[in-house]
Amino acid sequence: MNRTVAAVNFYDGAICMAATTLSVIAFLALIVWRFVFTGLRRRLFDREIAAAQQQHINFLEQGLQFLGWGAAGNRFENGSDGGDPIDRKDRAKTYLRRIVALTGATQMGNGYALDVGTARFYVRDRYVRRLRGLTDPKRACEETCFYPVHKDLPEVEKIATALLQLANNPALFDKWAVQSGLAFKADGQVFSRAP
Amino acid sequence: MNAKILTFSSDGDTTLLEYDPATADMEEVNKVIAEYEAKTGAQPFDMATGERIEKVTREQNEILMVHPIAGG
Numbered sequence: 001m002n003r004t005v006a007a008v009n010f011y012d013g014a015i016c017m018a019a020t021t022l023s024v025i026a027f028l029a030l031i032v033w034r035f036v037f038t039g040l041r042r043r044l045f046d047r048e049i050a051a052a053q054q055q056h057i058n059f060l061e062q063g064l065q066f067l068g069w070g071a072a073g074n075r076f077e078n079g080s081d082g083g084d085p086i087d088r089k090d091r092a093k094t095y096l097r098r099i100v101a102l103t104g105a106t107q108m109g110n111g112y113a114l115d116v117g118t119a120r121f122y123v124r125d126r127y128v129r130r131l132r133g134l135t136d137p138k139r140a141c142e143e144t145c146f147y148p149v150h151k152d153l154p155e156v157e158k159i160a161t162a163l164l165q166l167a168n169n170p171a172l173f174d175k176w177a178v179q180s181g182l183a184f185k186a187d188g189q190v191f192s193r194a195p
Numbered sequence: 196m197n198a199k200i201l202t203f204s205s206d207g208d209t210t211l212l213e214y215d216p217a218t219a220d221m222e223e224v225n226k227v228i229a230e231y232e233a234k235t236g237a238q239p240f241d242m243a244t245g246e247r248i249e250k251v252t253r254e255q256n257e258i259l260m261v262h263p264i265a266g267g
Contacts, residue, residue: 088207095208095259102245149236150262152205161203161261164240168247176266183236183263186247191236191263 089154096156103167114163116170123162125155130173144177149191200228200251202237202260211260216253225250228260236263 100107105114111124122129129143148161165172165186175184183191198219200212212227228239228251237260241248251258 092203092207095203098242099245102242144266146264146266148203148262148264150204153203153262154205154207157203157207162264164245164259164261165264167245168240172264176264179267181265181267183265185232185236185263186238186240186261193236 092154092156092160096160099160099164103163105163105167112159112163114166116167119170119173121166121170121173123159123166125158128162128166128173128176142173142177144173144179146176149183196256198253198256198258200224200239200258200260202235203262216256219253221251221253228258231260235260237261 099105100112103114105112105123107113108122109124111122111127114121114123118133120131122131126147127143127145129141132140132142146158146162148158153161168186169188172184172186172188175182175188185191197213198216199210199214201208201210203209211231212224214224232238239248239251240246240259240261241255242257242259243255247261248255248258
């Protein structure tokens, strides 16, 4: 009889101990998981930030490499121009305003009118129209689209690029209008990408 | 005041080179510009006048490298 009670007591104690052990293991596992998970998340976050920074640095280094001046070169200051995207947008607009003033262009609607000789160009995002013979009532009007080789430029900088180039070399319009897919440098020469 | 050579980019504008025009080796600066042009097709414009220039001098403080344009 006594033996039976002891066996039952032992059995209850074993269950109780097993449950406690399981709880402790689960608790420990939870703590370990929390630390590992937090660490992983932090590492991933750091990696994302580093990747974003590296992307910017790579762009500059690419420039430096083909210029033959390594990032270690003292002469070169690669500190551009990251910073706040709003600030960058404002700077792009400022450049457009400066170029509009330099070329004597005037804003008309969502585009800009530029007089060069007897021709008037209307430049807007990706499109440029030319009116030839400002004094001629039968003046011809032609339109073509354009895109800078650097396709990711903000719209205002595409317009600024076109204004600057047309003001210096209005004959570029005829080259763009052929729509051959060829890119032309500001001096009118065909640009073929370096190998 | 430092002079700088910059270009438009998807990030707005990017400074390619900054130098002291009083002491810089201008031959070297022009060599850098020529190499950049050979690689990208961009040509230098003086941001004080808006004119395309063949060679950068000490008097020019802000040069914009303008990328080629294609029609189509």
